Amino acid sequence: MKLTNVKDYMVYVELADGAPVNASLEILTRVSRLAPKSGEQVTAVIIGQNVSEGAQTAIAAGADKVICVEKEISQLEEYVQILTAIGKKYQPRVFFFPATQMGKDLVPVLSYKFDTASITDVTDIVEKAEGFDYVCSSYNGNILNEISYEAGFPQIVSVKSSSFKKELDSSRTGEIISEDIPVDRSLIKTELKETVKEIAEAVNLEEAQVVVAGGRGMGSKENFELVKELADVCKGVVGATRPAIESEWISRAHQVGQSGKTVAPKLYIACGISGATQHISGMSGSGYIVAINKDEDAPIFDIADVGIVGDAVKVIPLLIEAIKKEKAQ
Amino acid sequence: MEILVCIKQVPDDSVEIFLNENTQKPDLEKVTPVVNAFDTYALEMAVRLKEAAGGEVTVLSVGDDSVKNSLKNCMAVGADHAYLCKLDDYNETDTFTIAQSLKESKEEIEKQTGKTFDIIFCGKESTDFASAQVGPVLAEMMDIPVITGIVDIEEKDGGVETRQETEEGYHVISCQGLCLVTVNKPKYDPRYPTIKSKMAARKKAIDELDTAKAGVTVLHTEKVYTPAKRSAGVKIQAESAEEAVAQAMDLMKKAKVF
Structure with missing residues (x-):
């Protein structure tokens, strides 16, 4: 089912606990800058319950139109049915998704339905004379690939969070369109029996101004507490590397890197982190990087603004005291 | 249960791989191929x-002759049969071609052996390109449901019940009938082969299939390049931790990070 009469850019706005995820808002802001030049508009799509507040946020972030589907659904197959119907009706030139778990599941399935192709984890959009190229990485972020579509619409891409800056302008206005799209339950072959919440805390790494992260070099769960203390003092959010999470020092909601979150805070303090590419690719966009590591040859020092060669377990308590003193002044 | 596991051979992901500026390709020399x-x-x-x-x-892969070694390794850790769908340049091949070739191969294996698969396993993504597309596309091509990123599975009431990892916990998703699952890192590690299982695997045959079927791709790589690197700042190697922290604080204050 190729689309031939395409126009406008469509952005799927995923909701988490009723609010739009950052990655979707970041895409809206970025695409709203690109759209006017090409005479296109930006349409957001929201599916869920009580979506009106989310729709307003989407408009503030850059949507000209918001298609609202008021429906409580939870399964991939239901989302696929609704988004396929919307794609068919509105014929977008590009269909953007946040590269969340859901977004990454939707993109390949929809690309097959629309007989086109999809690109996962896009980190940049390059403007061309006609349309866009998309940048994504391979080999843990060591190599970047700029990819174009030779033919076929809609172009379907998922965009990694923190790739762009979101800007909310509450004075913006936009049109709200309500769509009622039926879901054919008889086509759904899986059953969602239970949703279990294991991680109670809300970890908003992507929006944090300060991230204090710990890695294998912290040595133990007890020592990892120091990372949390330092984060408290800096009013930051705790991050962690994959080894720290696999050692169960902290929940996986805190993971920064290729297989976790991509962050770009103003200040990033890396404690006992050697700096494997898998981690660096998730935090190298940070404003100011401080690294503490025993190994003076650790690759993290190649990208740090300030590197302290030393045992993080000894350095952090001193740093906490110094920052407390600084803040008290 | 008749189980099909689709595997991809990739360059060892514990090695940092960079672009060879001369060939404009990833420098894979001296990197051992492994199972993703x-x-x-x-x-x-x-x-x-x-x-x-x-x-x-049964394990199945799409690739060149070198992939046979990976398939042997799979047979040393529990796979009973292995098939290779022959395709050169498999690493540069698009999602649809790989998925289409897997689909044709699955049908061919069923035809040759007379068995029908009850479930298909894929990894959640590959460690080289990490597009996480082949599993969902293969399921869509076969018109069967896909459950992604599972960390546990058991047989239940003639079907399967899976645990899908989510940001905050997990979903319990069940399915009766043929389905495809993609697998995330479970709580346990894969088993190691023993000398005995390695010897046995070496003797087993790998059946070749000529079922590779090119899909149509509309994507074109315009440019491959190395990301711009941040430059290193100041590295403090002081006599004492106190001294190092004092120096670091001076620099941070100057940069107005607080």
């Missing part, structure tokens, strides 16, 4: 399911 990490988790989960529910595990 997420596919090893998929295979381990499939073998555990077989051990609990009975049946056999």
Whole structure:
């Protein structure tokens, strides 16, 4: 089912606990800058319950139109049915998704339905004379690939969070369109029996101004507490590397890197982190990087603004005291 | 349960791979090919399911002759049969071609052996390109449901019940009838081969299939390049931790990070 009469850019706005995820808002802001030049508009799509507040946020972030589907659904197959119907009706030139778990599941399935192709984890959009190229990485972020579509619409891409800056302008206005799209339950072959919440805390790494992260070099769960203390003092959010999470020092909601979150805070303090590419690719966009590591040859020092060669377990308590003193002044 | 596990051979992901500026390709010389990490988790989960529910595990890959070694390794850790769908340049091949070739191969294996698969396992993504597309596209091509990123599975009421990892916890998703699952890192590690299992695997045949079928791709790589690197700042190597922290604080204050 190729689309031939395409126009406008469509952005799927995923909701988490009723609010739009950052990655979707970041895409809206970025695409709203690109759209006017090409005479296109930006349409957001929201599916869920009580979506009106989310729709307003989407408009503030850059949507000209918001298609609202008021429906409580939870399964991939239901989302696929609704988004396929919307794609068919509105014929977008590009269909953007946040590269969340859901977004990454939707993109390949929809690309097959629309007989086109999809690109996962896009980190940049390059403007061309006609349309866009998309940048994504391979080999843990060591190599970047700029990819174009030779033919076929809609172009379907998922965009990694923190790739762009979101800007909310509450004075913006936009049109709200309500769509009622039926879901054919008889086509759904899986059953969602239970949703279990294991991680109670809300970890908003992507929006944090300060991230204090710990890695294998912290040595133990007890020592990892120091990372949390330092984060408290800096009013930051705790991050962690994959080894720290696999050692169960902290929940996986805190993971920064290729297989976790991509962050770009103003200040990033890396404690006992050697700096494997898998981690660096998730935090190298940070404003100011401080690294503490025993190994003076650790690759993290190649990208740090300030590197302290030393045992993080000894350095952090001193740093906490110094920052407390600084803040008290 | 008849289980099919699709695997991809990738360059060892514990080695940092960079672009060779002369060839404009990833520098893969001296990098050992291995079974994609997420596919090893998929295979381990499939073998555990077989051990609990009975049946056999068949592994399938699309690739050149070198992939036979990876398939042998799979047979040393629990796979009963292995098939290679012959395709050169498999690493540069698009999602649809790989998925289409897997689909044709699955049908060919069923035709040759007379068995029908009850479930298909794939890794959640590959460690080289990490597009996480082949599993969902293969399921869509076969018109069967896909459950992504699972960390556990068991046979239940003639179907399967899976645990899908989510940001905040997990979903319990069940399916009756043929389905495809993609596997995330479970709580356990894949088993190691023994000398005995390695010897046995070496003797087993790998059946070749000529079922590769090109899909139409509309994507074109315009440019491959190395990301701009941040430059290093100041590295403090002081006599004492106190001194190092004092120096670091001075620099941070100057940069107005607080």
